[in-house]
Amino acid sequence: MALPTTSAITLNINGEKHSLPVDHRTTLLDALRERLDLTGTKKGCDQGQCGACTVLMDGRRAVSCLQLAVAAEGREITTIEGVADGDTLHPVQQAFIDLDGYQCGYCTPGQICSALGVIEEHAAGWPSAVTADVRPEAGPPPLTAEEISERMSGNLCRCGAYASIVRAVARAAGVETDGAHTATEDKETAA
């Protein structure tokens, strides 16, 4: 029995429902960009390796290029278009602007969506690969520049704006120490 290879689906994006027929091969990324005119989400590698297509699904960051649109039905999707509150930018967006957290800007929507996820994950007490002691009794790790760099490592920036990105995430998370805070300095402080 040959099953249908298309479905009529409804996606919940930025609080709005969008109904559309999709070929099952359609990724969420292509549905957003090519079908729903939500082109803020960018296509970089299309292989899950660059993070340019990062969106939030049920509040957690995910790469939309490896997410089939048909399998995203029923999830709450937030794209960069849904981050600001009307004309008021989200603090993460404002921090990227204020601290030059980009150069060409192509990776920026993914960086910002990823940063939103990082701040939530850290607030929930999640450790990372650079957390010295992952045991719960060690308590949540401070959100140092080293922690931010590791947690943001799924988002590549070909312009190499990483130093400013780390500062912007730190400011948005309320852990900024000074304007020239770097991962190197963190390590020196720890040593």
Place this chain on the structure above:
Amino acid sequence: MREFGYQRVHDVSGAVALRGADPEARYLGGGTNLVDLMKTGVERPAHLIDVRELPLGRIESTPDGGLRVGATVTNSELAAHPEVRRAYPALAQAVLAGASGQLRNMATVGGNLLQRTRCGYFADTTQPCNKRAPGSGCPAIEGEHHNHAILGASAHCVATHPSDMGVALAAFDAVVHYETADGPGELPLAEFYLPVGDTPHLETALPSGALITGITLPPAPVAAVSRYRKVRERASYAFAIGSIAAALDVEDGTVREVRLAFGAVASRPWRARTAEQALTGGPATAAAFAAAADAELAAAEPLPHNGYKVTLMRNLAVAVLTELAEEAAR
């Protein structure tokens, strides 16, 4: 990409029934590996059975003091779970060492066990590959193999298993639970992955159509002092060139119990039982750790461009076990 049917299932028996009727079907979890392979044509399923909403998303303590982890638990949820971090810290570390935050939020425990090798020839459908196209040959043996296997490989395939999580699961004697149309079954991780031999396309001992429903971690007090360390070609977000999961219990300078598993050196997570036996009951010294690692790696058969892994794994084992001995002494 080939066109495919899609069905979302909400109970395990329904999933297994659909899969059993359709040999060209695949289970879809987080999709982080399968969708990628479908884009490149390595995987060409006719039918995806989406199992992400199955009621297999819990982490629970077992009556004997271990943990049961459902197959649809995400990597992120596993690594963040307080009991995992307390009782099996190397498992949390291993999961956190893999992929990126985005991918860990999507990827599932069941899918992690079944992820495919990252060998470049396997991923390239214009190349021969005995794992992807049985009998077509293995270009890696004469070609690009700097990150291929040094242990347990064969003349037919030298690919490695890419999982970090699996290395910690091997060290902690995890058991894989599955469901088939004939009922449930289980496989210890040590028996889950098949030897490579002349059938590298047959990767696991799962019965045809079986759905992984979860894993159990037996109670392992030794795991409280454990560590995962991963070496890779950049600081983050890359597959290992060598990794180690280790746990150590030392009393009065003597090794009471040790667990050791190597990653990125074989077609499966490599439990270093020879080294464990060499260490148990002996002194917890750097010299003993080195001798044990050498005993394990005596079986290594490096290729022209991956001999560095023998030294790398030896030094990793000594470094991590030395750190654990110091931690155990505190």
